[in-house]
Amino acid sequence: MCTKWDDExxxxxxxxxxxFVLLNRDQFFPGYTxxxxxxxxxxxxxxxxxxxxxxxxxxxxxxxxxFNAFSPAKINYELLGNMVPHMHWHLVPRFTDDPLWxxxxxxxxxEPVILSAEQYRERIGxxxxxxxxxKNGA
Numbered sequence: 779m780c781t782k783w784d785d786e787x788x789x790x791x792x793x794x795x796x797x798f799v800l801l802n803r804d805q806f807f808p809g810y811t812x813x814x815x816x817x818x819x820x821x822x823x824x825x826x827x828x829x830x831x832x833x834x835x836x837x838x839x840x841x842x843x844x845f846n847a848f849s850p851a852k853i854n855y856e857l858l859g860n861m862v863p864h865m866h867w868h869l870v871p872r873f874t875d876d877p878l879w880x881x882x883x884x885x886x887x888x889e890p891v892i893l894s895a896e897q898y899r900e901r902i903g904x905x906x907x908x909x910x911x912x913k914n915g916a
Contacts, residue, residue, distance in 0.1 A: 779814050779864035788898060791905050794836045796829060799909075801902055804890035807870045807883060809848040811905070813837050814866035820859055837867055843908035844871050854883065 783790065783798045791799040791811065802810040815833065822830055841853045850871035857867050870883055878885055893901070 779862045779866050780818055782812070782814065788895070789902070791902050792840075792909050794839075796833045797836045799836075799840050799905075801898065801905070802868075803892065805893055805901070806888050806891040807872065807876060809844045809850070809869075809871040809901070809905070810883075811840060811844060811869045812866055813840050813869060814864060819865050820863045822857075822865070833865075837869070839909060839912055840905075841869055842912060843905050844869055846908050847904050851879075856883075 782800060783793075786800060786803070789801045789803060791801055793799070793816075796817075797813050797815055800812045800814070802812060804810065813836065819825060825833065837855070841855070844850070845853055848871040851874045852872045854870040854872050855867055856870065857865070859865060868883070872879060872883075874880075877888070
């Protein structure tokens with residue numbers, strides 16, 4: 779996770795003060811996005827209350843943009859870190875017609891959905907525009 783921002787520049791959505799935002803390459807769940815801290819940290823309680831609050835606001839902004847972009851039934855927030863010990867959220871728009879609804883996204887394997895370069899750019903552009911709109915208070 780520490781190098782993901784540098785390793786996958788074509789999936790970058792936004793850089794916030796405390797977090798980076800990246801579209802997941804596998805778009806089996808349309809809009810599936812990662813939000814991960816810029817600094818290497820593993821636990822929320824390792825952060826000062828001010829930084830923790832700011833990070834949660836950044837996660838919230840991304841969730842709102844995903845909700846506005848994709849109109850899902852629910853946004854799933856996954857913060858695990860067992861396999862990748864760097865604080866990161868899986869923000870996953872969920873739809874009542876997705877094959878795994880209402881189960882967790884990891885309840886069974888699936889074939890990844892890989893988009894074309896143009897489809898990634900379009901999806902990222904939509905999310906980025908909504909984040910900018912939120913930032914500007916519109």
